[in-house]
Amino acid sequence: MVATRYKTAFQLYPYxxxxxxxxxxxxxxxxxxxxxxxxxxxxxxxxxxGTPALVLDDHDGAGLGSKxxxxxxxxxxxxxxxxxxxxxxxxxxxxxxxxxxxADHKVFDFNLQPEEGHRNPxxxxxxxxxxxxxxxxxxxxxxxxxAPIEIRGRNCVTAxxxxxxxxxxxxxxxxxxxxxxxxxxxxCDGARSPLRDMMGLRFDGRVFEDxxxxxxxxxxxxxxxxxxxxxxxxxxxxxxxxxLHKQPxxxxxxxxxxxxxxxxxxxxxxxxxxxxxxxxxxxxxGEVPEYTLEWTSIYTFQCRxxxxxxxxxxxxxxxxxxxxxxxxxxxxxxGVQDADNLAWKLDLVLKGVADDSLLDSYASERAHGADENxxxxxxxxxxxxxxxxxxxxxxxxxxxxxxxxxFARPLVNSGRLSVPCNYAGFDLFGxxxxxxxxxxxxxxxxxDAPLGDGFVLDHLGGGFTLLALGCTAHDVTAHGLTAxxxxxxxxxxxxxxxxxxxxxxxxxxxxxxxxxxxxxQGFDADAVARALARAIGKxx
Amino acid sequence: xxxLTPNIPDPDGFYEELIRAHEGLDKAQSDALNARLIxxxxxxIGDRAxxxxxxxxxx
Numbered sequence: 001m002v003a004t005r006y007k008t009a010f011q012l013y014p015y016x017x018x019x020x021x022x023x024x025x026x027x028x029x030x031x032x033x034x035x036x037x038x039x040x041x042x043x044x045x046x047x048x049x050g051t052p053a054l055v056l057d058d059h060d061g062a063g064l065g066s067k068x069x070x071x072x073x074x075x076x077x078x079x080x081x082x083x084x085x086x087x088x089x090x091x092x093x094x095x096x097x098x099x100x101x102x103a104d105h106k107v108f109d110f111n112l113q114p115e116e117g118h119r120n121p122x123x124x125x126x127x128x129x130x131x132x133x134x135x136x137x138x139x140x141x142x143x144x145x146x147a148p149i150e151i152r153g154r155n156c157v158t159a160x161x162x163x164x165x166x167x168x169x170x171x172x173x174x175x176x177x178x179x180x181x182x183x184x185x186x187x188c189d190g191a192r193s194p195l196r197d198m199m200g201l202r203f204d205g206r207v208f209e210d211x212x213x214x215x216x217x218x219x220x221x222x223x224x225x226x227x228x229x230x231x232x233x234x235x236x237x238x239x240x241x242x243x244l245h246k247q248p249x250x251x252x253x254x255x256x257x258x259x260x261x262x263x264x265x266x267x268x269x270x271x272x273x274x275x276x277x278x279x280x281x282x283x284x285x286g287e288v289p290e291y292t293l294e295w296t297s298i299y300t301f302q303c304r305x306x307x308x309x310x311x312x313x314x315x316x317x318x319x320x321x322x323x324x325x326x327x328x329x330x331x332x333x334x335g336v337q338d339a340d341n342l343a344w345k346l347d348l349v350l351k352g353v354a355d356d357s358l359l360d361s362y363a364s365e366r367a368h369g370a371d372e373n374x375x376x377x378x379x380x381x382x383x384x385x386x387x388x389x390x391x392x393x394x395x396x397x398x399x400x401x402x403x404x405x406x407f408a409r410p411l412v413n414s415g416r417l418s419v420p421c422n423y424a425g426f427d428l429f430g431x432x433x434x435x436x437x438x439x440x441x442x443x444x445x446x447x448d449a450p451l452g453d454g455f456v457l458d459h460l461g462g463g464f465t466l467l468a469l470g471c472t473a474h475d476v477t478a479h480g481l482t483a484x485x486x487x488x489x490x491x492x493x494x495x496x497x498x499x500x501x502x503x504x505x506x507x508x509x510x511x512x513x514x515x516x517x518x519x520x521q522g523f524d525a526d527a528v529a530r531a532l533a534r535a536i537g538k539x540x
Numbered sequence: 541x542x543x544l545t546p547n548i549p550d551p552d553g554f555y556e557e558l559i560r561a562h563e564g565l566d567k568a569q570s571d572a573l574n575a576r577l578i579x580x581x582x583x584x585i586g587d588r589a590x591x592x593x594x595x596x597x598x599x
Contacts, residue, residue, distance in 0.1 A: 379552050382559065390562045390570040398555075405544040405597060410551040 002156045002172055008061035009129035012136045015060055015154035021178040027166065028054045029350050031182035033157050033195055035059075037068070037128065038318030038335035039188035040135040044082050045343030047139070047147035049462055051350050054180075056171060060153035064295065067128035068332035069247055074420040074445060075336045076120035077457055081514065084138035085120065088131060092124030093246050098227040100414055102399040104234040108409050109226075112417070117494040118448040119455040123417065125247045128332065160185075160198045160314075167313055184346060184359075185314045188335075193320035199311065205304020206378065208325060209260040210385050213239075213298050215273055217252050219291035223284065229414040231384070231399055235279040241384050241414070242280060251294060254280065257384065264298055301325045303374045303381075310363040317342060322370035324377040327384065327415030334373050337421055338366050344462075344512035348536055353481050358537040361428050369421040376416040383413035420445045423515055430509070430518030430531035436501045446514045449495040451488070456495055459486055462512055464532060469496070470505035473523040478532040483509060511535060542593035 013035065020026045030046060032039045035057035043053040071088065079085035099109040112122035139149050158177065159170035167185040170177055187195040196203060225246050233242040243255035256276060258267060266272065273296055278288045305322035309315060318335030342362045348354035386392035401408035423429060424443030432442050439447055449456045459465075464483040466473050469491045476483050491500065500506050509517040509531050518531040530540035548554050562570050582591055 376552070379556055383555070388559075388562065389567065390565070390574075391559050394555075394559060401598070407544050407546050407548075410546045410548070411555050413552060413555070416552065 002058055002154045002174060004059070006059070006063045008059055009064045009127075010061045010133050012061040012133060013055075013057065013151040013153035015152075015174055017173070017175050018152065020180065021173065021175060025168065025179040025181050027181040027183065028052065029183045030054065030186060030346060031056065031167075031169065031180065031184075032186045032188055033057075033169075034188035034190060034318075034320070035132070035136075035151060035153075036188060036190065036318065036335075037131055037135065037332050038339050039186070040132060040139065041078065041082065041336050042186060042188065042317065042339035042343055043149050043151070044084065044135060044139050044142060044147075045339060045462075046347055047142050047149035048082065049343070049347040050148065051347045052148035053150070054182075055149070055151040056155040056157060056169075057151065057153055058156035062129035062132035064129065068131070068329070069125050069127060069245070069253055070329035070333075070417075071124050071126055071131060072329060072333045072418040072420075073118065073120045073122050074418070075333045076124065077445070077448065077514070078336055078340045079135075080119060080457065081460070081462070082135075082138060083141065084134050087134045087137070088126055089120060089124060091130055091134075091248050092126035093225055093248055094121045094124055095225045095227060095246070096122060097224070098229065100402075100412055101228065101230040101233070102396075102403065103230075103232050105403060107231075107399055107402045107412060108406075117450050119457065120448070123329070125245060125253075127247055127249075127251070130248070131332070157189075157195065157198075160195060162199070162312060162314060165313075183313065183350070186342070186346075187314060187316045187320045188318050188339075189320050191319040191323045193316070195314070196306070196316065196320055199314065201306060201311065203304055203306055203323075205302055205323070205374070207302045208300065208381050208385070210381075211258045211260065211262050211264070211267075211298050211300055212326075213256040213258055213267060213273065213276070214296060215254045215256075215277055215293060216247070216295040217254060217277060217291045218250055218294050219252060219281075219289050220250055221252065221281075221285065221289050221291075223252075231395075231414070233280070235276075235283040237276050238280060244280070244284075252291075258298070262298075268296060268298060270296070303378050305367070305370045305374060308363055309366055309370075310359060315342065315359065315362065317366075321366070322373070324373045325381050327380040328373070328377055329415075329418045330373040330377055333418040334369055334421075337369060338362075340513045341366055348481070353479060354536040354538070361426065361537060365421075365423050365426055365428075368423070368426070372421065373418075380413045380415045428511075428517070428535050428537060430534055431527070432519060433527075434500075434503055434506045434519040434521055436499060436503050436506055436519065437497075440499050440508070440516055440519065442516050442518050444516050446508075446510055446516060447498050449498050450492055451495060457514065460510055460514055464512060464517075464535070465508075465510040466528060467499075467508040467510055468523065469499055469507070471507060471522050473507055473528075474525070476525055476528040476532060478529040479536065479538050481532060481536060483528065483532050509535070542590050542597060544597060 046053040241257040317338040468487040
């Protein structure tokens with residue numbers, strides 16, 4: 001039996017019996033457990049590179065529930081590389097403006113995207129089920145083109161045996177259990193990761209003693225498409241903070257911070273929720289607009305991570321490896337960056353181009369990303385929920401000053417929104433031999449810029465790229481791996497300013513995940529070959 | 541002129557350190573720490589006119 005733990009928003013991969021269920025265990029290069037944003041992005045990336053990926057999910061589609069709603073530019077850039085971003089941006093609600101209130105007055109507002117010339121907006125709001133659906137749609141397109149990706153719905157892993165060379169999984173299905181084997185097993189099975197529990201691994205961190213009530217309401221309101229956040233909201237029973245944010249389909253996300261000692265069942269009483277929502281909406285609209293409660297929940301949260309994301313042939317990605325509070329949109333966005341980091345490394349290892357030890361760099365680079373997210377998320381939470389009287393005094397002093405003086409505004413913390421991870425200083429990165437902006441230094445993800453009819457990120461492909469700006473270069477091969485040249489004799493202005501600054505020309509080596517490996521003033525085949533070797537963990 | 545535009549690098553890190561300095565202190569100890577901190581910073585500023593402007597800005 002495969003239990004149904006939650007309702008699905010879309011059925012995306014209905015259960016179908018496969019021949020392998022009646023045969024001896026079949027070995028797969030990569031088995032991904034969990035068909036959420038992380039597992040799907042990883043499968044799509046691997047499949048497009050020609051490496052077979054099998055996804056097992058214990059349901060048959062995208063679950064309803066407390067899910068990600070806010071997807072960052074970096075995630076959309078990754079989805080664009082995977083050919084899945086356009087429907088996300090088309091469906092999503094683009095927003096740039098946020099307003100911060102303290103009680104009944106506005107403290108300040110901010111605009112996220114002051115810079116033109118990027119394909120994707122800073123953020124979109126999109127319900128997670130849509131994000132998953134568009135990834136599955138892209139997987140179907142890739143499958144039609146021959147990508148070796150398979151998703152098996154209602155396949156629930158119930159037992160795991162790890163060996164030096166592979167893992168053996170017991171998988172339950174509506175037709176009973178079967179076994180399969182994986183060279184590499186990727187656990188994308190969420191914060192409560194059953195695989196992590198089966199391996200007896202710890203997931204330590206900090207529990208925040210607070211409850212948040214979420215109400216997704218459906219209404220036709222003419223509030224602007226902005227993120228509104230209140231400290232000590234003025235409306236009745238709204239708790240210590242509140243949030244109002246728009247999603248597609250006329251759905252508005254409302255959050256109330258209720259504190260620690262609450263009666264959960266009482267607070268989830270629809271009449272009680274409606275009273276709170278009425279008070280909030282009336283305070284903004286002058287009267288209570290017509291609305292329906294679509295979905296409500298109370299959640300608590302923790303900031304924690306596994307000590308190591310890699311345990312031999314089992315690798316953890318997304319919420320199974322690290323968990324943060326929702327302020328800052330750092331959950332799904334960091335998980336998709338995990339997939340982005342892992343896919344090309346797994347692909348090169350399985351093709352025999354790189355050694356297995358390259359996968360250790362996934363664990364170290366992404367642990368760094370997780371630490372950054374946990375730090376930012378913990379700080380935001382401490383600001384929103386002061387833990388002592390003096391902390392609250394300072395917090396309210398900051399809010400008071402921020403209304404009058406700009407200097408205090410950077411101290412106001414209602415969540416530091418997800419920014420792309422910088423891997424500067426990690427082993428795989430090389431020389432910075434170009435006097436150009438810090439935003440394109442080794443370790444950084446490539447910023448976008450208009451190029452021809454599209455954007456530069458569209459041209460980076462799925463392998464290593466040698467971006468030659470205002471100079472010539474030719475393809476360079478090291479250890480059987482080729483960096484393909486993209487030469488732009490006269491870079492357009494935004495591209496030049498972002499990648500060259502005042503330098504007359506420059507050469508960049510870029511990884512398949514579009515992070516910059518090294519940069520130079522011009523082409524030197526030996527220097528590129530050394531950086532390329534280093535980028536895949538080989539001695540130069 | 542008193543600087544009233546953002547001037548602290550790593551504002552979140554500074555704020556965390558400030559709050560952490562108060563950990564484990566009772567109200568009187570926290571007040572005393574704040575007083576010492578204000579006097580230390582005032583001495584560093586060292587400009588009598590700026591200090592008056594700061595007192596005004598904080599009111």
